[in-house]
Amino acid sequence: MEQEQKLIRNSIELKTIYELYYSELCIKAAKILGNNQDAEDVVQEVIIEFWNKRSEISIENPRAYLYRSVYNRSLNLLKKNIKLNSEEIIEFENFPLESSIVETLEEKELHAKIEKAIQELPEKTRAVFVLSRFEDKTYKEIAEDLDISIKTVESQISAALKILRKKILKV
Amino acid sequence: MQLDKINIELLIHKQLRGEISQDEQALLGEWRLIPENEIYYQDLVEIWNQSKNVLSSSLNFDYRNAYNRHLNKLSENNTQEVKPKVLSISLLRKIAAIFILGLVAMWWFTSGNQIKINTPGYHLLAEGSEIYLSENSTLGIDSKDNRKVYLDGQAFFKVSRDEKHPFVINANSGKVEVLGTEFEVNERGVFVKKGKVRVSNPQNSQSIILVENENAQFESLNQISLNDENQFNWFTERLAFKNTPMSKVVKEISEVYNVHVTIDDNSSETNCLFNSKSLCKLNLHEVFDVLSSAYDCNIKETSHGNYVITNLKCK
Numbered sequence: 231m232e233q234e235q236k237l238i239r240n241s242i243e244l245k246t247i248y249e250l251y252y253s254e255l256c257i258k259a260a261k262i263l264g265n266n267q268d269a270e271d272v273v274q275e276v277i278i279e280f281w282n283k284r285s286e287i288s289i290e291n292p293r294a295y296l297y298r299s300v301y302n303r304s305l306n307l308l309k310k311n312i313k314l315n316s317e318e319i320i321e322f323e324n325f326p327l328e329s330s331i332v333e334t335l336e337e338k339e340l341h342a343k344i345e346k347a348i349q350e351l352p353e354k355t356r357a358v359f360v361l362s363r364f365e366d367k368t369y370k371e372i373a374e375d376l377d378i379s380i381k382t383v384e385s386q387i388s389a390a391l392k393i394l395r396k397k398i399l400k401v
Numbered sequence: 402m403q404l405d406k407i408n409i410e411l412l413i414h415k416q417l418r419g420e421i422s423q424d425e426q427a428l429l430g431e432w433r434l435i436p437e438n439e440i441y442y443q444d445l446v447e448i449w450n451q452s453k454n455v456l457s458s459s460l461n462f463d464y465r466n467a468y469n470r471h472l473n474k475l476s477e478n479n480t481q482e483v484k485p486k487v488l489s490i491s492l493l494r495k496i497a498a499i500f501i502l503g504l505v506a507m508w509w510f511t512s513g514n515q516i517k518i519n520t521p522g523y524h525l526l527a528e529g530s531e532i533y534l535s536e537n538s539t540l541g542i543d544s545k546d547n548r549k550v551y552l553d554g555q556a557f558f559k560v561s562r563d564e565k566h567p568f569v570i571n572a573n574s575g576k577v578e579v580l581g582t583e584f585e586v587n588e589r590g591v592f593v594k595k596g597k598v599r600v601s602n603p604q605n606s607q608s609i610i611l612v613e614n615e616n617a618q619f620e621s622l623n624q625i626s627l628n629d630e631n632q633f634n635w636f637t638e639r640l641a642f643k644n645t646p647m648s649k650v651v652k653e654i655s656e657v658y659n660v661h662v663t664i665d666d667n668s669s670e671t672n673c674l675f676n677s678k679s680l681c682k683l684n685l686h687e688v689f690d691v692l693s694s695a696y697d698c699n700i701k702e703t704s705h706g707n708y709v710i711t712n713l714k715c716k
Contacts, residue, residue, distance in 0.1 A: 245468060248465075250687075261456045274470065278474065387410070387414050391445050391449075392410055395445060
């Protein structure tokens with residue numbers, strides 16, 4: 231009886247964890263990784279680990295714990311991806327001035343274009359951009375998280391903005 | 402630093418993040434005096450601002466598959482956490498019915514083979530249904546048939562759909578069977594929103610099937626049409642906001658969680674309109690997380706049970 235009660239309680243808890251956190255954790259991971267499948271894999275690994283460890287460690291704030299774990303694990307994968315896709319950034323000529331985004335694009339259209347453009351950035355550039363944009367990290371934090379220099383972070387941020395604008399304006 | 406040598410995108414980015422130094426600010430200001438440059442500046446500002454939310458809206462993840470995979474993994478490992486078989490099957494069932502059950506008076510739990518839940522608040526039952534139990538209430542789940550429950554007190558139910566296997570709620574004043582539908586129950590009786598529900602009175606073994614927009618009382622089991630369905634919304638509308646001013650949101654949160662939340666005087670914009678699905682499943686800190694991410698505001702506990710929201714900005 232007690233055993234069964236425990237089983238039921240456990241499954242209630244586990245489902246609640248998935249229900250409350252799965253989707254938002256996946257969104258967080260997907261923003262960092264730029265890939266939904268990878269994001270779901272990362273989140274599932276984190277929850278499984280969390281579940282297996284729950285009796286050994288005391289976790290006061292599961293949400294914060296899960297968020298931190300998802301972030302760290304996403305970072306690890308991100309670093310691997312950057313190494314695999316270490317394409318050099320194409321040097322961009324000076325910015326084109328023929329038209330402006332504000333005047334030419336509707337908001338909805340702009341959102342779709344920005345989304346696509348972010349996904350198409352070279353992996354390192356994208357990584358730096360999303361950590362700054364979605365995680366609100368400083369240059370120093372990004373440099374530490376990705377094991378790169380602050381100089382590189384700065385040049386990647388600049389490259390990201392240049393490329394994004396160019397891609398968005400391109401018909 | 403000369404204007405043609407500087408990394409202008411970086412300066413703009415620093416400006417957007419509020420990390421720009423005074424010297425850099427002056428430099429950027431000078432650069433922006435040229436109309437072409439100003440257009441470029443505005444473009445980058447637009448890209449930065451608009452990109453903040455681009456990915457969240459288009460991403461959509463369903464937890465059910467992942468949860469089932471996790472359950473499978475656990476049973477493979479054959480650890481203590483193996484779930485009763487019925488679990489994984491029931492999870493696939495679509496949640497289809499919502500109702501409120503409020504049955505006062507004492508319920509005598511006749512059989513001993515029950516799993517009892519008496520913590521007030523949100524619970525997920527093993528077969529996939531969800532309940533929100535009121536204070537001083539107890540829910541018993543039949544250990545042989547987990548779609549058979551006994552209620553003493555008041556609860557809100559969201560029942561997973563299974564046409565072949567009705568969800569049965571027993572209470573001393575009546576019995577409710579869910580046949581795959583949407584309905585609500587309070588202490589007086591049952592109100593059906595959609596589909597069919599069977600209500601029976603065990604004392605005289607009378608039973609009645611209710612259809613859309615009908616209600617019945619346990620005592621008499623007379624069918625009556627009901628106009629005012631709002632009286633049943635006490636649960637589902639809790640902490641759901643539609644264009645609600647923040648001042649009101651804060652008041653309701655204070656009531657529900659029995660705390661005192663205020664907005665500090667410097668946040669002049671207490672009339673920001675807040676929209677949200679019902680937050681009633683969340684704990685107080687999770688509700689604060691939702692608010693602070695919606696408005697970039699800070700929420701601090703000043704003394705026990707007293708919270709202050711600072712830096713509130715409407716979006």
